[in-house]
Amino acid sequence: MNKKVILSTVLPLCLLISFAQVKVQHLLTENSTNPIGLGVQQPRFTWQLMSDKRNTKQTAYEIKVSGNKGTMWKTGKVGSDQSVQVVYAGTPLKSDNKYTWTIRVWDNDGKASAWSETAFFETGFLNTSDWKAKWIEAGFTEDSINRPGILFRHQFNASKKIKSANLYITAHGMYEVQLNGKRVGDAYLTPGWTSYNKRLQYQVFDVTRMLISGNNAIGATVGNGWYRGYLAWSDNKNIYGKKLGLLAQINIVYSDGSTEIIVTDEKWKSANSAIKSVEIYNGERYDARDEKSGWSSAGYNDAAWKGVNLLSTDFDNLTATENELVKKHETFKPIKLITTPSGEKVLDFGQNLVGWVVVKAKGNAGDKIVIKHAEVLDKAGNFYTENLRAAKATATYILKGGAEEIFEPHFTFFGFRYIKLDNYPGEINPDNFTAVTLYSDMKPTGTFTTSNALINQLQHNIQWGQRGNFLDVPTDCPQRDERLGWTGDAQAFSRTATFNFGVDNFFSKWLKDVAADQEPNGSVPFVVPNVLGHNAGGSAGWADVATIIPWNMYLAYGDKKVLETQYPSMKAWVKYMTNASKNDLWNSGFHFGDWLFYRPNDDNDGRAAVTDKYLIAQCFYAHSVQLLINTAKVLNNSADEAMYTDLLQKIKAAFLKEYVTPSGRLVSGTQTAYVLALNFDMLPEGLRAQAATRLADNVKSYDNHLTTGFLGTPYLCEVLTRFGYTDVAYTLLLQQDYPSWLYPVKMGATTIWERWDGQKPDSTFQTPGMNSFNHYAYGAIGDWMYRKMVGLDTYEDGVGYKHIKIQPHIGGGFTNASASLQTYYGTVAAGWKVEANGISLDAEIPANTTATIYIPASNATLITEGGKAISGVADIKIIGTEDGDVVLQVGSGKYHFVVNK
CATH class of the missing domain: 2.60.420.10 (Maltose phosphorylase, domain 3)
Known part of the structure; x- marks a missing residue:
């Protein structure tokens, strides 16, 4: 036979076989691709099967993990369909080591895949004794008024050819680090925000290619950040400490196998930086005339610099980074240059975003550019900042003169759509301004689209609200003097969040701070990290974040570990409620209630009277206990399951006795009251249908509008659909006038508003004391759109x-x-x-x-x-x-x- 004929017959057959064979790809370690600096002894492995055949399943797998000295773990063929978060069970891992792994699987036809491509992970410091560095602080008296950024530098010699090098670094404050004149990494606002006194994250960077054999220099800039900056209100500063500090260590492995460690110690130098002042709320003032050219390069003359002071402290609060760091993402050019009625020069970027503006300018030494940030223009079209409250939200740049200069902030961020320019040298050219978004580097995971353009814009707003507020912690707003990790907002939005972005690592990290800041009596703070002090906690629907988010993470990601980790915190919160209850009724303490609910003018009949806060508290008490029952079952804790099942029956009986008439009417006849009672199964089966009818009738009585706030809104459409009123849910979703989800969309919103009427129909604003235009809580409707509308x-x-x-x-x-x-x-x-x-x-x-x-x-x-x-x-x-x-x-x-x- 002709060879060409044979090849033409065999090749398609080979291609068909290879295409039909199951493949393994997208290997993840601890939910990340090739992570560096893992702080766990038993990382978890995840992989995906790819096949064009229907009904393909995994029936077995085999994993190989290798280290510097050979095989660390070889499972052999394991009969299992588990392909998500398989726990490492090999030889104990060592700190600061690189490991590789590969996998093959068998499908339900008994066929084995090829071995996957090799993935890797690197461990961080698994023991506090791995830290050889010392904490350093500036060796001079800091300016206690302006509190400028501080520079630290050190020159060192790497005498041999370098095989590998990792930089371990963290700070008291926010840091940026350079090696040999180049920025290390693409993360910002590091080391992120945690409950620093209990949990301070360090980062690890592979700097192998940034070092050279010979003289090297490392330099770091440190600013106030969350560590000692102003947070919340009433001149609240220095919450975690008064002085900026740096801790850094470079572990070098040379090609000959020898090692060297470069550390922060008494040999380092310090100086003030060109950042003259920097605060998260107020912004940054930068004087380019005071830049120290070449300061992070070898050979720089630092004779005029001061030394450093050593800080005597242990490393017990240091922990490896487990969440995605804050990075730059989308960029926006101005869509319009506006001269307002007041004569202000304003640039409109077309999107309410979080980040900052990169500015190009050319002028004389001493020329000053002042940039102010705002979310909206007022009714007359003027720049509006009253809703920022005390936050100055200003970037000021002083030119050094000469060639074109480029400016951007370092240790602050702004929530804005518009900027106002003062003193810009020369004609304003919009091309010289670029808005850059900053948020945690979560992987986009969900898409949603419909035949309705307004609903599509609502989805856009939901996602952009999440982008802007998932800035290392789930903040309530990014623009005013707040930007705190409000627990009520986070729990309300958490399930929606899991659809739009991969937030399992994000929330896993934050939940550890929820537990760390939990009071000894089990009370959970209003905000986490807690910067409001003791006794600022224990509110129903806020503190329940301790049970709600772990369960939502388990549902969305199948992450049993988050339940195991958070279980003590979950139990402590329920114990707090139990201790605060009398006869199984929790009717004491401070509660925010159905925050920012719609208040119609109903003087005649009072149908929308404020939902009884203790009724709400009893509902969330029951819900948290139910989640503990669920969790105990997952964790095979039958004793707890039985105990909490008994408790739940008593809680519901107390609710029935206190808040429900024999016919099933609630003492609060509001939408939120019926929504919570139905969603958390507070009523006996026989009373639920009539309660759902009362809810639907209430909606219709308000001309098919909602009256719910932060706690009722997330479940409103869900409950209506569950009890057969999907038509009413759709009517609510599609309402275009106030109050509704689409009213802000019709008013031009590009993010979710804090209030249903942040901007009123006449274009005036709600009270400026609390009126954010980027506040994601009401975006929780997304969960219904994804899980019910599309299904x-x-x-x-x-x-x-x-x-x-x-x-x-x-x-x-x-x-x-x-x-x-x-x-x-x-x-x-x-x-x-x-x-x-x-x-x-x-x-x-x-x-x-x-x-x-x-x-x-x-x-x-x-x-x-x-x-x-x-x-x-x-x-x-x-x-x-x-x-x-x-x-x-x-x-x-x-x-x-x-x-x-």
Whole structure:
């Protein structure tokens, strides 16, 4: 036979075999790709299976982990379908070491994959004794009024050829570090914000390529940051300490195997920087005339610099970084140069964002540029900063003169859409200004789109509210003199957050601070890290962050470890409520209640009277206990499960006795009261339907508007859908006048507002004392849009989308809606279209998962998949019908269903 004929026959067959074979990719260690500086002895491994075949599952895996001295762990073939967070169980890991790992799997046809590409991870300091560096502070008396940034530098010699080098670094304050004149890393606002006295994170950077054999220099700039800057109110500063400090260590391995350690010690030098003052709320003042050219390079003359003081302290509060650092992301050019009625020169960037503006300018030495930041213009079109309260939010740059200069801040950030320019030298050219966003480097995971442009803009606003407020901690707002980790906002939005971005590491880190700052009696602070002091905690719906977010992380990511870690904190919070209760009724203490609920003019009948705060407290008490029951079950703690089950029955009985009439009417007839009672199952089965009717009737009585606040809003549409009032939920979603989700959209919002009417219909503003235009809490409606409207969800028997639920709720006049989510198993996607001849539904299910799909059809004979009747598709199992849906069970693959009229 002709060789060409043989090759033409064999090659396609080989390609077909290789394409059909399952592949392994997207290897993660502790939820990250090739992480450096891990602080855990037993990291967890995750991988994805890729296959074009439907119903592909993993039946076994084999992992190999290697270190400098050979194999650390070889599992052999393990019969298991687990592909997410498999715990390392090999030879104990060592500090500051690099390890590689690879994996292969077997599918449900018994076929083995090829070995995956090699991934790696590097450990950080696993013991405090690994720190050889010493804390240093400036060797001169700091300016206690302006509190400028401080420079630290050190020159050292690396005498041999360098094989590898890691920099370990943290600060009292915020730091930026340079090696041989170049910036190290692309992170900002490091070391991030934690409860510093208990947990101070350090970062690790691979600086191998930044060092040279011979003379080197390291330099760091340190500013106030969260450590000693002004936070909250009433001149609240120096919360964690009074002096800036630096701790740094470079571990060098030479090619000959020898090692050397460079540390912060008494040999370092210090000086004031060109940053003349810097505060998170007030901004930064920078004088380029005082720049010290070449200060972080070898050979620089630092004879005029001062020495340093050594700080005697232990390293017990130091911890490895586990969350994504703050980095630069999107950039925006001005869309408009405005001269306001007051004559102000204002640039509009078209998006309310968080970060700062990079400025180009050319002028004379001493010329001063002043940039002020604002979210909105007032009714007359003038620059409006009254809602920033005491925050000056100003960047001031003083030119050194000569060539074009480029400025940007270092240790502050702003929430803004507009900037006002004063004293800019020369003509204002918008091309010389670039707005740069800053937020934690979370991976975007979710997409959502519909046939309604306003709803699509709402989704845009939800995501941008999350971007701007997930700045190392989940802040309440990014612009005024606050920017704190309010616990109520975070718990309300947490499930929505898990869809839009990968926030498991983000919240895992923050939850450790929730536990660290929890009072000895179990009370959880209003804000975390707690900068408001003792007794600023214990509010229902805020403190329940201790139970709600761990459970939401478990559901969204399948992360059992977060439950194990947070379980003592969860129990302590419930114990606090139990101790504060009398006869199982929690009706004492301070509570924020249904914060910022809509207050209509209802003097005639009082239908929207303030929801009883103790009714709310009892509901959240029950909810936290239910989450403890759930968690105890996951952790196989049967004794706790039984104990909390008994407690929950008593809590609900006390609620029924105190707040419910025999006919099922609540003492507070508000939407929030019924929403919480129904969502947390506070009522007996027989009283729930009438309560849901009362809720729907209440909504209709307000001309189909909501009246809920921070605690009622997240569950409002969820409860309506659960009890058969999806039409009412859609009506609420699509309302365009105040109060509604779309009212801010119609008013031009690009983020979620703090208040339903932050800007009133006449373009005047709500009270400036509390009126943020970037405040994500009401964006919690996103959770209903993703999990109910499109119907993309996970079951509790297969959390983290191991067992996927797709149950769309079609309505509202929408002709289509779709969503996709990057899970640890791969892409999960669903979408529906209403067409002339029926309804189509698409679904994408990743390998190694299963899905239960609800098709809106009266019977299975109306449904086709891929053009075939589903009864004839081998990969689809018809389970039955439920509430007007045909229920199907499927494995991995892409599916296209059509329901014919």
